[in-house]
Amino acid sequence: MIRKVLIANRGEIAVRICHTLREMGILSAGVFTEADKNSLHTRFADESRHIESYLDADEIVRTAAECGADAIHPGYGFLSENPVLATTCEAAGIIFIGPKPETIRSMADKLESKRIMQMAGIPIVPAWDSTPSESDFPVLVKAVGGGGGKGMRLVSTPKELNDAMASASREAAAAFGDNRVFIEKYISQPRHIEFQILGDAHGNVIHVFERECSIQRRHQKIIEETPSPVMTPELRSKMGAAAAAAAQAVNYRGAGTVEFIVDRSGNFYFLEMNTRLQVEHPVTEMTTGLDLVREQLSIASGATLQHSQSELRQTGHSIECRIYAEVPEENFRPDTGIIEVFEPPVGPGIRLDSGVGAGSVVSYHFDPLLGKLIVWADSRRAAIARMKRALEEYVLLGVRNNIEFLHRTISTADFDDGKLDTGFLERHPELFALSADVPAEAFLVVSSSDLSLAGNGRRKLVTEDSQTADRDVWSSGSWRNS
Amino acid sequence: MIARELQWQTGDQQVSVRIEESKGHGTFHISNERLPFRILDSSHIEISGRRYRFYVHRNRDAYTVWLNGRTYRLLRAGKSGSQQTLANASTGEIRAPMPGKILRVDVTVGDSVAEKQTVVVMESMKMETSLPAPIAGRVKDIRCAAGQTAEMGQLLMILE
Numbered sequence: 001m002i003r004k005v006l007i008a009n010r011g012e013i014a015v016r017i018c019h020t021l022r023e024m025g026i027l028s029a030g031v032f033t034e035a036d037k038n039s040l041h042t043r044f045a046d047e048s049r050h051i052e053s054y055l056d057a058d059e060i061v062r063t064a065a066e067c068g069a070d071a072i073h074p075g076y077g078f079l080s081e082n083p084v085l086a087t088t089c090e091a092a093g094i095i096f097i098g099p100k101p102e103t104i105r106s107m108a109d110k111l112e113s114k115r116i117m118q119m120a121g122i123p124i125v126p127a128w129d130s131t132p133s134e135s136d137f138p139v140l141v142k143a144v145g146g147g148g149g150k151g152m153r154l155v156s157t158p159k160e161l162n163d164a165m166a167s168a169s170r171e172a173a174a175a176f177g178d179n180r181v182f183i184e185k186y187i188s189q190p191r192h193i194e195f196q197i198l199g200d201a202h203g204n205v206i207h208v209f210e211r212e213c214s215i216q217r218r219h220q221k222i223i224e225e226t227p228s229p230v231m232t233p234e235l236r237s238k239m240g241a242a243a244a245a246a247a248q249a250v251n252y253r254g255a256g257t258v259e260f261i262v263d264r265s266g267n268f269y270f271l272e273m274n275t276r277l278q279v280e281h282p283v284t285e286m287t288t289g290l291d292l293v294r295e296q297l298s299i300a301s302g303a304t305l306q307h308s309q310s311e312l313r314q315t316g317h318s319i320e321c322r323i324y325a326e327v328p329e330e331n332f333r334p335d336t337g338i339i340e341v342f343e344p345p346v347g348p349g350i351r352l353d354s355g356v357g358a359g360s361v362v363s364y365h366f367d368p369l370l371g372k373l374i375v376w377a378d379s380r381r382a383a384i385a386r387m388k389r390a391l392e393e394y395v396l397l398g399v400r401n402n403i404e405f406l407h408r409t410i411s412t413a414d415f416d417d418g419k420l421d422t423g424f425l426e427r428h429p430e431l432f433a434l435s436a437d438v439p440a441e442a443f444l445v446v447s448s449s450d451l452s453l454a455g456n457g458r459r460k461l462v463t464e465d466s467q468t469a470d471r472d473v474w475s476s477g478s479w480r481n482s
Numbered sequence: 483m484i485a486r487e488l489q490w491q492t493g494d495q496q497v498s499v500r501i502e503e504s505k506g507h508g509t510f511h512i513s514n515e516r517l518p519f520r521i522l523d524s525s526h527i528e529i530s531g532r533r534y535r536f537y538v539h540r541n542r543d544a545y546t547v548w549l550n551g552r553t554y555r556l557l558r559a560g561k562s563g564s565q566q567t568l569a570n571a572s573t574g575e576i577r578a579p580m581p582g583k584i585l586r587v588d589v590t591v592g593d594s595v596a597e598k599q600t601v602v603v604m605e606s607m608k609m610e611t612s613l614p615a616p617i618a619g620r621v622k623d624i625r626c627a628a629g630q631t632a633e634m635g636q637l638l639m640i641l642e
Contacts, residue, residue, distance in 0.1 A: 150608065170585070171610055218609075334607040336581055336634070341537050341548070364581045364606045392551030397539040404553060436493045441529050442547045442554045444510040444517055447488050447501045448527070449538035449545075450558070461524055465541035 002026055002071045002095065002301055006064040007045065008085065009075030010054065011355030012371045013277070014041035017073050020293040029067045031060065035365040040357055054078045055177065057085040061092050071095035071300060073293075077367070080276040081108045081146075082177070097300045099199075099275045103250045107273045110144050111182055117270045120249035122242050125261065125269045126185040134158055138186040141168045145178030149219030154186060189421040190261040192216065193228050193268070195243035196284045196292070199252035200299050206309045207240040207247075207258075208284050208292075214420040215409065217332055222402070223409065224280035225319040226287055229380060229418025230262070239268055244309075246273060255281075255296045261422075279322070279372070282351060286318035286376040317383040318376045321391065321406045323354075325368040328405040329434050334368040337361075340398030340463045345390040349376045349383075359466075362399045370401065380418070384410055398465065405431065489559040496559055574617050574641030578632040582606030586628050587639075593621045595641065602626065602638055617641055 004027040007014045014030060018041075021028045030045030033053060042048045049063050057079055064072050072089055074080035080098065083105040089096035098104065107113045114124045132139055141164050143151030151172030153164035165181050173179035196208040212228035213221040227236075243258040250273075257278045259271040281292050290307075298306065326332045342358040354371030356362065362370065373390055377383040391407040408431050409415060414424070425431065449462040483504040490497045500511040506521040510529075520528040527534050537548040543558040586603040589595060600612040601621070623640040626632060 167610065171608075174605065175608055333611065334580055334609065336606075340539050343537070366607060368607045394551075395537050395548050397537055397546055397548060397553075404551070407551070436495075438492050438497075438554045438556065439549075440510070440512045440515055440517060441534060442549050442552075442556070443490060443497060443499050443512055444501070444519060444529060445527060445534070445536045445549055446490065446538055446545050446547045446554075446556050447486075447499055447510065448503065448508070448519070448521060449540075450486070450488060461521075462538040462540050462545075465539070 002297060004029060004067070004069045005071045005073050005097070005297075006031065006060070006067065006069040007041075007073050007075065008054065008060045009073070009078055009080075010036055010039065010041050010366065011369065012041075012353045013075040013279070013355075015044050015355055016353045017075065017293055018044050018046075020291055020297070023291075024294065024297065026297070029064070029069050031063060033365075035363050038361065040355055040360060057082065057088045060085065061088045061094060064089075064094050065092055069094065071097055071297075073097045073296070074276060076274075076276050076279055081274070083108065095300050097254070097296050099250075099252055099254045099256065103252060104275045106250060107275050108145060110142060110272055113273055114270070116249055117246055117273075120245055122246055122249075122270045123268065125187065125271060128183045131158065131161060132183055136185065138188075140184045140186045141165050141181050142184055143168065143172035143176060143178070144180035144182055146172055146176040149216070150175040151181060152219045155183075187261055187263055187269070189423040190214075190263050191228070191230065191421050192221070192259065192271075193231075193239070193262050194257050194259040194274075194278070195240055196278070196281070197243055197247045197252065197256050197258055198292075198295055198299070198305060199247050199254065199256070200305045201253050201302055202304050203251065204305045205244050205247045205252060206305060206307065206312065207243045208288055208290065208312060209314050210236065210239065211257075211278075211280055211283055212420060213280060214422050215415075215424050216422050217328070217425055219422075221280060222322050222324070223319065223406065224283055225317065225380075225383070226283045227314060227317065227380075229420065230266075235266065235268075242268070242270070246270060254299050255292050264421075279369070280320050282353060282372065282374045283318035283320050286351065286374060287314045287316055288312060289315075316376055316378045317380045318374060319383050319387050319410070320372050320374045321387060321410075322372055322402075323370045323394075323396070323406075324402045325362045325370055325399045326402055327400045328402050329432050332402075334364070335362070335400040336364050337399040338466050339370075339396060340465060341395055343393075343395035345373070345393035347390075349386050350390050351375070370396070370399075381416075384416065397463070491557040491559040492555070574615075574619055574622070575637060576601065576613055576616065576639040576641070578604065578634055578636045578638055579611065579613070580604075580606045581634045582611075582632060584626045584628055584630045584632055584638070585610065587624060587626060589621050589624075589639075591621050591624055595619060595621060604632065613638070615641055 006029040018028045028045040030048035031051045032042040079085040083101040086096040086101040138156045141153040151168045153168045155164045168181045169179045192213045199205040211226045213224045215223040246258045257274040260268045262268045326334045339360045344352050351374040356370045375386040377386045485502040502509050510517040539546045545556045547554045582604045595615040597618040598614045602613040619641040622642040626638040
């Protein structure tokens, strides 16, 4: 019986896990570092403890023991795919909400995981641990220890390989504490399609359908959806069976994701397995009615899976947009600051998983993901219309963000037609070319707000930057509009 | 009635406007247009009979206008304010484009550099960013070192 869970994470995922714990009558304990002492997740949990680092497994397990937590939920990123946290939990008699340490270890090693899947008869992308021959280029340099695009470089020619490996290695060391990188065949313009899987401690495994995650920048997903617009019942059953077989091959326990890339001919290859909850898990929840965090807790407390494969149904269509503090038009550079206006969209079919609110400080210490906007509707077309409406209504000022960029992206004819692949953004340079035209109405609105600043005691039409004194807008490059 | 003349800058364009307002009703003059308006509440306005939702955020002279889902950036012109950019081609200044940590400085004082050559590598939000030389030239001064943190806009290097 789990009574209290320590959430070893921050931001939107820590808040999202709190929601389910609260619904289940389980207490939540949060952790925060100095930079996060005023963050939303720190205040949202039933109690919170200061820690030095989100990456120190000993400190996190000690903190869990101190506050009387029976279990630790690792979220995603940080220590979620580091077997050390799972092992340390085991030694301390605390439940780790995730797979067994040996599963994490073998799947976290991207070379080892390919070997296991190959032995299980699942198609894999070719990889090398030494320099490939010239005809094998372009290749991808990837971190052995990680994912999410960190420590990943696309290399076109052999002479760029050493630099790319050094730079990827540094980034991998900073992100995952493991500087090993390897080289993988680059498959051009593939689709990225993954399957959610659930396995219990009694050997049962099911898949919970696919997620299409092809719209990426810097090898990181920004828009995800389910069902995939290219999926047919035949392909779904083939890939779903491969995903379940992959999970069986490692006696998978908990919620996980089997990632595939699908080439233009519809061939699919195992890419990697993520042994944790995925950022984009909400689209699966929206279309199946499952709460994946609840499933994780139920599996962790030893229960058998509550659904058989044949009972699972997907209804309607769901899309997720990741809201990042970044400027797409300036090579996606991250932005920092204080969120001065935060008015998220509401209404039918809308879910917001947010790690920030009005007044939140976005610092340079962490990933720039602010939260996720998720919609559900009965068809893909209706879901796109709903997402456009939601993005149009989403007001987030004070920190520059990608909301309008996401709107432009889902408004393209190619997105509408479901013509998606990981090269989508490169093929749409027009999405980055902002018109410098400012309509007369915008001049009017800004001028009327300036009147209210004149101090005639009326309602305030303008918010002012709380940290104006120590920010120099000119140096932020905000005015290079195009 | 309040009437004011204002100057706005967007990109390299300067725009002069005149706004007249009394009790939430008014007229706005821009170029040769006259737009009647009515302020409904702190985030809704009616312009020429059409309704808009809006938010305005100000940081010194820089204004961000959110209007029906689009965001525009405007600068109050006609006020003093020093104009800096990230990499100032005329002076060869290189500034931090965002707050973060200096990972590497690839050159030393006196080195010759080519335009667009990477001179500094920073890390912010777990990502590496290479800062290129804005001009070809010689490194005159280095104001940062690996391991240090830099504020947004902080001067890192001067080329000549």
